[in-house]
Amino acid sequence: MATKPRIPDELARGFTMMTEGGNTPAANIAIPVELTRLAAIPIASEGSFEIDPLVHECIRLFNANYQGCEYCLNARAAVAVQAGLNEDIVGKLTRFESSDLPEKLKAALRIANAISSNPSSLTPDLWNATRQFFTEKELMDIVLLSIHTTSSKVTITLGLDPGKQNSSRVFYPSEEVYGTSPALKRAVEMMERQGLAVRASDDLRYEVDVKESRAK
């Protein structure tokens, strides 16, 4: 796994995976911001995936470990924390099958594992077994989310993982890292009206159990 950039400094400078605008290589290969809103964050907004925030975050963290992204592995979405995510759950994700995690969560993680390791192992039997816990639309979203989280392969391959030193905390919905989409803004305002913590000053007081990824 890369620990330093594998591209020249002048091309690596200012690289983020979600750069808006510009014509630099970094901007050109960034994940479109609207795609992040629709897929990558566990906040329901117009047209987005509709997955339980805890399940959403667990899939993201499972794949972060699989792909070897230390930044992603050590980030925690505030929405997921408020939906019940804790470090005990996070600690069981890599060995979920032998864990005492709820069966519903295991079912979602089986899909995520299939997508990352061998998509053809998502057989009709596995699909139907997962339908016990999720609607078909939720299952589609779980598949698409699992695929979307493999986007970190680009960052890792280019040696641009910002590392655990730049995450290892809770990320709040109103933070710039999630983009400035009006649809997201409306969703965050709704969350705030519902009494949910949406900004860093709301301070959820959550301590991340900082990890290195398994993918070495």
Add this chain to the structure above:
Amino acid sequence: MTHVQHVTEGPTELDRVYGLRPQYYAIFMEDYNRSIRRVDPILVELCRLRMATLIGSKHDLALRYTPAAAAGLTEEKVRELSRYDSSPMFSDRERCCLDFAEQFVIQSSAISDADVERVQSVLDPESFIYFVKALSVMDQLQRGCVALDIQPFGAVPSTLASFRPAAQSIQ
């Protein structure tokens, strides 16, 4: 046929399944097409088809990227892809990039600095950046097609206008 029972309207199975999330589908495919356009068309097509064989995407194997054919890629060469490491039809540059594409599919986290240096001996840094991005979007679409068991139907999805049906699919 796809696992998904309740699909939406569309000319192909890809459209009918991915179209269940229309905004996501539209933006992802725009990014897909934009990303593969930035890479040498023959190189991107060879990698796409080799990846499709490894991942098992019948959907991808049933399509051909028309800019690659326009640039001179022949079906004869495509049929040789399983022997790219020894066939004289492939340049060292193509072999190097195909090796890398295979690693990206199998386990990208295991790609070493030496592996990257090898590719960067045949691609300049900016081209390398775009090449990696193209591998990523191709990898994602192929995983989706396999996971959801999306079959080719002879027609081209509405979101893949630069492609045409293959006369004959490869294995």
